[in-house]
Amino acid sequence: xxxxxxxxxxxxxxxGSLSLSCEASGRTFGGDAIGWFRQAPGKEREFVSAIRWSxxxxxxxxxxxxxxxxxxxxxxxxxxxxxxxxxxxxxxxxYCAAQQRESDLRSADEYDYWGQGTxxxxxx
Numbered sequence: 001x002x003x004x005x006x007x008x009x010x011x012x013x014x015x016g017s018l019s020l021s022c023e024a025s026g027r028t029f030g031g032d033a034i035g036w037f038r039q040a041p042g043k044e045r046e047f048v049s050a051i052r053w054s055x056x057x058x059x060x061x062x063x064x065x066x067x068x069x070x071x072x073x074x075x076x077x078x079x080x081x082x083x084x085x086x087x088x089x090x091x092x093x094x095y096c097a098a099q100q101r102e103s104d105l106r107s108a109d110e111y112d113y114w115g116q117g118t119x120x121x122x123x124x
Contacts, residue, residue, distance in 0.1 A: 002026045002098045002113040004034075009094060009118030012086055018120060020081040022096030033099040034079040036070065037108055038063070038092035038120075048094070049081060050105035059105050063090065086122045093117040 008020040022034055035050035047061040049070040058070045069082040079096065095118075097111035104110045 002100070004096050004098055004113055004115035006094065006096050006115040006118040009120045011121045011123065014086060014088055014122055014124050016086055016122070017082070017084045018086065020083070020094055020096075020118060020120075022079045022081075022115060024077045024079075024098060032102050033105055034072070035097045035099065035105055035108075035111060036079075036081050036094060037097060038090075038094045039117075040089075040092040043092075045095070045108050046092075047106045047108070050099075051079060052102070052105075061106065083120070086120075088122045088124045090120060090122050092120060094120050 002024055003026045005023045012018050033050055033052040036048040037045050038048050039045045049064045049068055050059045051070045051072050067085045072079045096115045098113040099110055100112045
């Protein structure tokens with residue numbers, strides 16, 4: 001079992017920044033990869049970004065490109081999502097998820113464990 005705890009959400013004005021954290025615990029090392037997804041009311045869950053524990057090559061979805069940065073801290077088993085130049089359309093619940101075995105990082109179906117989510121609200 002892998003446990004994921006997100007933190008760092010909140011309310012910010014458009015153009016501002018937020019940093020989300022996802023701390024993994026349990027089993028061996030929190031799985032093979034950590035991904036961030038988001039879900040706005042009435043919309044499907046959307047891939048934001050992901051990174052593997054074993055090598056530092058980030059993957060970004062369209063909403064994140066050029067504005068968000070993902071990073072991992074192996075010692076703390078924590079993955080960070082730095083979000084800059086936020087827009088009202090970034091408003092959503094942000095979830096981190098753990099993928100146990102190497103698979104498609106962009107597909108929510110390929111993740112085995114999910115955190116409880118953290119709300120990000122961007123005001124205009």
